[in-house]
Amino acid sequence: MDSGLENIVAAETVLSDVDGQNGRLVIRGWPVELLSASMAFEDTAHLLWEGFFEDLRDVSSLGRQLGEAREAAFAIVSGIPDGLDSVSFLRAGWALLPDDESLETAIRLAGSAPVLTAAAIRRGRGEPPIAPNAQLSQSADFLHMLTGKVPHQAEARALDAYLVTVCDHGLNASTFAARVVASTRAGLTSAAIAGISALKGPLHGGAPGPVLDMLDAIGVPENAERWIDEALARNERLMGFGHRVYRVRDPRADALKTALARLPGTSGRIGFAEHIERAVLGRLAEKYPRRTLETNVEFYTALLLEALGLPREAFTAVFACGRIIGWTAHAREQIGEGRLVRPRSVYRGPVPEAA
Numbered sequence: 609m610d611s612g613l614e615n616i617v618a619a620e621t622v623l624s625d626v627d628g629q630n631g632r633l634v635i636r637g638w639p640v641e642l643l644s645a646s647m648a649f650e651d652t653a654h655l656l657w658e659g660f661f662e663d664l665r666d667v668s669s670l671g672r673q674l675g676e677a678r679e680a681a682f683a684i685v686s687g688i689p690d691g692l693d694s695v696s697f698l699r700a701g702w703a704l705l706p707d708d709e710s711l712e713t714a715i716r717l718a719g720s721a722p723v724l725t726a727a728a729i730r731r732g733r734g735e736p737p738i739a740p741n742a743q744l745s746q747s748a749d750f751l752h753m754l755t756g757k758v759p760h761q762a763e764a765r766a767l768d769a770y771l772v773t774v775c776d777h778g779l780n781a782s783t784f785a786a787r788v789v790a791s792t793r794a795g796l797t798s799a800a801i802a803g804i805s806a807l808k809g810p811l812h813g814g815a816p817g818p819v820l821d822m823l824d825a826i827g828v829p830e831n832a833e834r835w836i837d838e839a840l841a842r843n844e845r846l847m848g849f850g851h852r853v854y855r856v857r858d859p860r861a862d863a864l865k866t867a868l869a870r871l872p873g874t875s876g877r878i879g880f881a882e883h884i885e886r887a888v889l890g891r892l893a894e895k896y897p898r899r900t901l902e903t904n905v906e907f908y909t910a911l912l913l914e915a916l917g918l919p920r921e922a923f924t925a926v927f928a929c930g931r932i933i934g935w936t937a938h939a940r941e942q943i944g945e946g947r948l949v950r951p952r953s954v955y956r957g958p959v960p961e962a963a
């Protein structure tokens with residue numbers, strides 16, 4: 609048995625390679641830094657889905673189809689009950705989509721994600737949803753559906769950088785969950801709902817909201833060491849640090865920091881975050897001298913999404929808006945090449961007495 613399946617290889621994939629020793633992430637042959645700096649969401653969806661759907665056409669057709677899917681998804685919004693957090697809102701919306709293995713369903717899942725997330729944020733503020741504009745790119749439309757204004761190009765570019773950076777990451781917990789469900793042939797919608805349900809936890813995609821809570825609680829640089837020592841003394845985990853695979857800094861941290869630095873007015877916040885980051889890494893190194901705990905993707909995710917005006921409560925749903933293309937690609941890969949996933953367990957309970 610291997611606790612947490614840490615050293616178990618459970619799939620072969622052509623989608624992404626996480627090199628935890630050297631801090632490198634390759635997505636379909638591209639280093640993540642290059643994807644993050646140059647690709648739009650639509651390009652990346654095409655890159656991940658290529659070869660998995662026979663009817664996938666060129667990038668501009670896919671962009672059009674995503675726009676149509678956003679428009680179709682707007683009709684779902686009014687049927688979703690009040691009082692849901694944004695992950696539950698997104699999951700409830702997805703549950704109303706067809707559940708099959710087609711490209712159309714993958715596009716509907718990806719296109720609906722920002723519509724549902726933006727509507728959930730606005731519902732939480734007591735504001736009516738804003739209808740999508742299919743002429744905009746997926747990232748520009750996401751920000752437009754939040755505010756009613758077409759965003760500056762720099763903002764849409766920064767959101768693209770985020771969604772692209774988090775699109776896929778080997779056999780992480782949510783992708784594994786999606787592949788397990790896909791292996792039963794339940795459909796892409798069920799796989800996506802499994803994925804988002806696993807993503808929601810604070811040890812996985814739920815970490816960036818608490819990163820901002822930590823920065824708020826520390827407040828000023830002089831408080832950092834004392835606050836960190838007290839948290840570690842309570843055996844709390846510091847969000848945005850540590851990783852199951854990376855033994856060095858997560859390469860996505862700097863890809864996202866670069867995207868953040870390109871947004872005007874962020875240098876002061878970056879300076880404060882860097883101070884906290886240094887203090888956390890110093891204290892973690894003292895507490896765990898034999899285990900390298902480094903900055904992961906979630907630390908600068910929190911700062912980038914904050915700079916784009918997204919509320920921390922919605923960060924996990926925004927993560928799902930990027931990861932959905934990875935989940936659906938992995939689900940198709942599992943269906944095409946894998947078998948039903950069914951590991952074994954060792955029984956440790958009572959045994960019946962011999963007759």
Ligand SMILES: CC(=O)SCCNC(=O)CCNC(=O)[C@H](O)C(C)(C)COP(=O)(O)OP(=O)(O)OC[C@H]1O[C@@H](n2cnc3c(N)ncnc32)[C@H](O)[C@@H]1OP(=O)(O)O
Pocket residue numbers: 612810811812813815844845846847848849850851852853896899901904905906
């Ligand atoms: C998109 C993503 O999912 S990225 C990850 C996002 N999650 C977070 O940022 C949450 C904080 N980090 C963590 O909880 C962990 O580092 C995880 C869940 C990411 C990885 O977990 P594991 O691989 O099981 O942890 P690992 O085996 O490295 O832990 C070793 C020790 O370091 C401690 N540790 C690990 N991360 C942290 C942390 N961020 N803060 C404090 N202590 C930590 C563990 O408690 C453990 O201590 P112990 O031996 O006294 O029990």
Ligand SMILES: O=C([O-])CC(=O)C(=O)O
Pocket residue numbers: 774776777778779780781812852853905
């Ligand atoms: O790979 C992991 O375990 C978690 C992670 O960073 C991701 O899913 O992006």
